[in-house]
Amino acid sequence: MTGFREECAVMGVWNHEEAARLAYLGLYAMQHRGQESAGIVSMRSGEHVLHKGLGLVGDVFKEPDLARLVGDAAIGHVRYSTTGQNLLANAQPLAANLLNGPVALAHNGNIVNTDGIRKRLQEKGAIFQGTTDTECLLHLISRTPTNEIVEALKMSLSEVVGAYSLVVMTHDRLVAIRDPNGFRPLVLGTKANEKGQTSYMVASETCAFDLIGAKYIREIEPGEIFWIDENGTHSEIFAKAPRLSRCVFEHVYFARPDSVVFGRSVYESRKQFGRWLSKENPTEADVVIPVPDSGVPSALGYSVESGIPFEFGIIRNHYVGRTFIQPAQSIRSFGVKIKLNPQSAVLAGKRVIVVDDSLVRGTTSQKIVRLIRQAGAKEVHMRIASPPTIGPCYYGVDTPQKSHLIAANQSLDEIRQFIEADSLSYLSLEGMFQALQSAPTQFCAACFDSKYPTPLENDSLAHAKVATP
Numbered sequence: 001m002t003g004f005r006e007e008c009a010v011m012g013v014w015n016h017e018e019a020a021r022l023a024y025l026g027l028y029a030m031q032h033r034g035q036e037s038a039g040i041v042s043m044r045s046g047e048h049v050l051h052k053g054l055g056l057v058g059d060v061f062k063e064p065d066l067a068r069l070v071g072d073a074a075i076g077h078v079r080y081s082t083t084g085q086n087l088l089a090n091a092q093p094l095a096a097n098l099l100n101g102p103v104a105l106a107h108n109g110n111i112v113n114t115d116g117i118r119k120r121l122q123e124k125g126a127i128f129q130g131t132t133d134t135e136c137l138l139h140l141i142s143r144t145p146t147n148e149i150v151e152a153l154k155m156s157l158s159e160v161v162g163a164y165s166l167v168v169m170t171h172d173r174l175v176a177i178r179d180p181n182g183f184r185p186l187v188l189g190t191k192a193n194e195k196g197q198t199s200y201m202v203a204s205e206t207c208a209f210d211l212i213g214a215k216y217i218r219e220i221e222p223g224e225i226f227w228i229d230e231n232g233t234h235s236e237i238f239a240k241a242p243r244l245s246r247c248v249f250e251h252v253y254f255a256r257p258d259s260v261v262f263g264r265s266v267y268e269s270r271k272q273f274g275r276w277l278s279k280e281n282p283t284e285a286d287v288v289i290p291v292p293d294s295g296v297p298s299a300l301g302y303s304v305e306s307g308i309p310f311e312f313g314i315i316r317n318h319y320v321g322r323t324f325i326q327p328a329q330s331i332r333s334f335g336v337k338i339k340l341n342p343q344s345a346v347l348a349g350k351r352v353i354v355v356d357d358s359l360v361r362g363t364t365s366q367k368i369v370r371l372i373r374q375a376g377a378k379e380v381h382m383r384i385a386s387p388p389t390i391g392p393c394y395y396g397v398d399t400p401q402k403s404h405l406i407a408a409n410q411s412l413d414e415i416r417q418f419i420e421a422d423s424l425s426y427l428s429l430e431g432m433f434q435a436l437q438s439a440p441t442q443f444c445a446a447c448f449d450s451k452y453p454t455p456l457e458n459d460s461l462a463h464a465k466v467a468t469p
Contacts, residue, residue, distance in 0.1 A: 007033055007034065007080060007108060007109075007184070007254065007396045007397055008033055008034045008077060008078060008079045008080060008092075008106075008107070008108040008109075008204075008396070009027065009030035009033035009034060009077070009078045009108060009203070009204040009205065009208075010075070010076070010077055010106040010107070010108050010165060010166070010167045010186070010202070010203070010204050011023045011026040011027055011030070011074075011075065011076040011077070011106075011167070011201075011202070011203050011204070011208060012074070012075045012076075012106075012167035012169070012174050012176060012200075012201065012202035012203070013026075013073060013074045013075075013174075013199065013200075013201055014072075014073050014174040014199060014200040014201075014228045015072055015073065015193060015197060015198070015199045015200065015228075016072055016073075016191065016193045016199035017072055017193060017194055019042060019043075019071055019072050019073050019074035019199075020040050020042040020066055020069035020070070020071065020074040020076075021066055021069075022074070022191075022201070022212050023040050023042075023074040023075065023076035024040060024057065024061055024066060024076065025208075025211050025212050026076065026201070026203050026208035026209075026211065026212055027040070027057045027076045027077070027078050027208075028057045028058065028211070029205070029207045029208045029210070029211040029212075029256075030078060030203070030204055030205055030207065030208050030256075031056060031057055031078060032254075032256055033078060033080070033108075033204060033205075033254065034078040034079045034080035035055075035056055035078070035080060036054060036055075036079050036080050036091075037052065037053065037054045037055065037060070037077075037078070037079045037088070037090070037091035037092070038052065038053065038055070038056065038057045038060040038061070038076070038077065038078045038079070038091070039051065039052025039053070039060070039076065039077050039091050039092055039093050039106075040052070040061070040069055040074055040075070040076040040077075040093070041074060041075055041076075041093045041095055041104035041169060042069040042070060042071040042073065042074040043071045043072075043073040043074065043102075043104075043169055043171070044070050044071030044072065045071075046101065046102075046171035046172065047071075047102070047171075048095060048102040048104055048169070048171075049068060049069055049070065049071065050093070050095050050104070051065045051068065051069060052077075052088070052091045052092070052093070053088065053091065054088055054091065057078060072193075073169060073174055074169070075093050075104055075105075075106050075167045075168070075169045075174070076093070076106065077091075077092035077093050077106035077107075079091060079092055087130060087131070089129045089130035089131075090130040090131060090132040092105070092106045092107065092132075092134060093105055093106040093167075093169075094106075094132075094134055094135060094138055096138050096142070098141065098142050098147075099142075099147055100147035100148075100149070100170075100171075101170060101171040101172075102170065102171055103138070103141065103149070103168065103169070103170050104168070104169045105134065105137060105138060105141075105166060105167075105168045105169075106134075106166065106167050106168075107133075107134040107137065107164055107165070107166050108163075108164070108165045108166075108184045108186075108204055108396060109162060109163030109164040109165055109179065109183055109184045109395060109396040110133060110162055110163050110394060110395050110396040110397075111133040111136065111137075111160050111161065111162040111163075111164065112161050112162040112394050112395070112454060112455075112456050112457060113160065113161045113162065113455075113457040114133040114136055114162075115457065116457050117136045117140070117159060117160070118136055121136065121139050121140075121143075124143075126139045133162075136160075137156060137157075137160070137164075137166075140155075140156035140159060140160075141153065141156050144156060149168065149170050149173065149175065150175065150225060150227060150234075153168065153175065153177060153225065154225065154238045154239075157177070157179075157238070157239070158239070160179075161454050161455060161457065162179070162183075162394070162395060162454060163179055163181070163183035163184050163247075163395035163396045164177065164178070164179045164183075164184070165177070165178050165179070165183075165184040165185065165186040165204065165220070166178075167202050172229055172230065173227050173228060173229035174200070174202070174227065174228045174229075175225065175226070175227040176188070176202040176220050176225075176226045176227070177220070177224070177225045177226070177238075178219075178220045178221065178222055178223065178224055179222065179223070179239075179241075180222050180223035180239040180240050180241035181222060181241045181243070181244065181245035181246075181444070181453055181454065182221075182222030182223075182241075182244050182245060182246045182262075183245055183246065183247050183395045183396065183444060184204070184247060184250075184395075184396060185204055185205060185219070185246075185250060185255070185261045185262060186202065186203075186204060186219065186220040187202070187203055187204075187205070187206055187209070187216060187217075187218070187219055187220065187260075188200065188201070188202055188216075188217045188218055188219070188220055188226065189201040189202075189203065189206075189209040189214035189215055189216050189217055190214060190215050190217055191212065191213060191214040191215065199214075200228050200233070201214045202220070202226075205255055205256060205259040205261065206259045206260045206261075207256045207258050207259045210258065216260065219262070219263065221237065222241065222244060222246075223237050223238060223239045223240050223241065224236070224237055224238070225237075225238045241453075243441050243453065244441065244442045244443070245395075245443065245444035245453035245454075246262045246442060246443050246444065247393075247395065247396075247397075247443070247444050248432070248436075248443040248444065248445045248448075249386075249393070249397065249447060250262070250266070251264070251266055251269040251270065251273075251436065252270075252273070252357055252358060252385070252386045252432075253294055253357045253358060253386075254397075257270060257296075257297055264436070267297050269435065269436060270297035270298050270301070270357070270385065271297045271298065271300055271301035271304075272301060272435035272436070273297075273298045273301065273357075273385040273386065273427055273431075273432065273435050274297065274298035274299060274300060274301025274302035274303075274304075274305070274355060274385055275301040275302065275304065275305040275435070276301075276305075276427060276431040276432070276434055276435045277298065277301075277302055277355070277383055277384075277385050277425070277427045277431070278301070278302045278305035278306040279305060279431070280425070280427065280428055280431050281383060281425035282306065283306075283353055283381050283383075283423065283425075284351065285308050285350075285351040285352060285353045285379070285381060286308070286309075286350040286351045286352070287308065287309055287310075287311050287313065287346065287347070287350050287351075287352055287353070288302050288303040288306065288308045288309065288310050288311070288352075288353045288355060289310075289311055289312065289313030289314060289346070289347075289352060289353070289354055289355070289372075290312070290314075290354075290355050290356070291314065291340075291354060291355065291356040291357075291368060292312070292314055292315070292316040292340070293316060294356065294357045295354075295355045295356040295357050295385065298355050298356075298357060298385035299355035301385075302353065302355050302383065302385075306353075308353065311343075311346045312343070312346070313342060313343055313346040313347050313352060313354075313372065313375075314340050314341065314342050314343070314368070314371070314372070315340070315341045315342075315343060316339060316340055316341075317338060317339050317340075317341065336364055336367045336368070336371075337367070337371075340368065340371060342371045342372050342374070342375035343375065344375045344376050347372055347375040347376055347377045348375060348376030348377070349376060349377075349378055350376075350377055350378060350379075351377075351378055351379040351381070352372055352377045352378075352379065352380050352381065353381045353383055354368065354369070354372065354380060354381065354382050354383065354421075355383045355384075355385060356368075356382070356383075356384055356385070357384070357385050357386060358384060358385075358386045358389060359382075359384045359388075359389070359406070359407070359415070359419075359426075360389050360399070360400065360404075360405060360406070361400060361404055361405070361406055362406040362415060362418050362419050365382060365419040365421075366418060366419040366420055369382065369419050369420045369421050370420060373420075379422045380420075380421050380422055381421060381422055381423045381424075381425075382416075382419060382421040382423070382424045382425075383424075383425055383426075384424075384425070384426045384427065385427050386426065386427055386432060386448070387426050387427060387428060387429045387432060387445075387448040387449075388407030388408075388412075388426050388448065389405055389407055389408075389447050389448065390402075390405060390407050390408040390447070390448065390449075390450055391405070391408070391446050391447050391448070391449070391450035391452075392405070392447070393446065393447050394446075394452065394456060395444065395446075397447075399447060406418065412424060412426075429445065429448055429449060432445075432448075
């Protein structure tokens with residue numbers, strides 16, 4: 001899959017003597033969600049300690065940094081910039097000292113009315129250090145007429161439209177919040193500390209819990225604000241939306257396949273995408289191969305349903321960065337060649353079905369088809385385990401502009417010719433939801449149908465259609 005950029009991941013730990021180290025491990029497990037920056041804020045006796053930087057988790061945090069992050073509570077964040085530039089000022093968690101004490105905040109998602117909020121705040125004298133939408137939330141919180149953080153958050157979020165899964169830490173509590181549409185995942189877990197007491201964990205994905213040995217309890221519900229303090233756990237639904245809008249692309253690509261997202265195994269979803277893709281697009285061939293690694297579960301499903309043998313016809317070099325996070329097309333082109341190596345022994349003289357999770361610009365798919373042909377394949381049939389991507393995402397995914405989305409501007413046969421495949425087929429929108437065993441009204445699929453679940457304030461977004469409940 002190429003063209004999309006990663007979003008973010010958040011992590012929170014409460015009542016554990018190694019809170020910062022657990023947050024570090026959780027972020028490490030969720031590194032796939034963001035590679036630009038990482039940060040952790042720990043809390044001890046009401047005081048916050050912050051360390052963050054640009055780069056991968058393992059590069060930002062060394063042993064002296066973790067040793068300094070003392071305390072029994074912590075929040076963490078890894079980021080890929082969907083709003084704002086890749087600057088240290090934009091790295092999260094964001095931290096500030098407000099009237100009632102320190103507040104640290106980490107955010108996954110994207111606020112679509114940021115421009116209007118920022119302008120109103122600046123007109124009232126607000127000074128911004130960075131360019132991220134998350135900073136607006138800190139300003140809104142600081143200007144509420146209450147010092148009670150839960151009430152301040154509810155008041156602030158009433159002005160916000162868009163996607164947000166948040167973890168917030170003050171001097172005496174940890175708060176987890178999910179927007180009423182439920183765009184981005186946020187899950188709750190527990191783990192015993194050294195005293196045998198219950199520690200609470202919040203994370204963007206369950207794979208973080210697997211690494212640190214925490215037990216998955218449940219999702220933070222859409223529109224829920226959940227908090228933990230010295231008196232235990234508390235929860236309330238603070239807002240409701242006309243419909244759920246869980247991001248279907250979490251199951252198509254973003255989440256790790258070993259995570260449970262929106263109550264469903266990601267691996268199983270992708271395998272079912274492949275099965276439905278085979279049902280909808282039966283093709284005579286000798287071998288089914290995935291584009292590694294994102295296409296593997298769907299290719300397995302395609303193979304099982306079709307009866308065509310599955311093989312690893314392309315071997316990936318895991319020590320090369322993902323092509324889609326490179327800044328220049330020339331580097332992307334080079335990256336494909338050094339990252340993916342076709343196996344002639346598997347492909348030569350064969351009719352090959354190639355399964356990938358999505359097709360965005362088409363440039364990398366073209367290079368992959370060429371590599372497979374150079375390895376001696378007789379036919380190359382490209383199969384995409386999701387519908388055509390025709391719309392940008394405004395809810396936390398840095399997708400290309402519509403003019404750069406090949407399916408939004410070219411016909412199926414024109415795309416096939418561009419990528420130089422013998423045939424090209426996508427999973428239908430209906431097939432995708434059949435595979436998920438869910439109604440379309442439970443998900444946001446705006447990248448596939450251009451129906452956006454919320455109003456889009458910015459002038460550049462005004463043309464977009466808004467989905468009805």
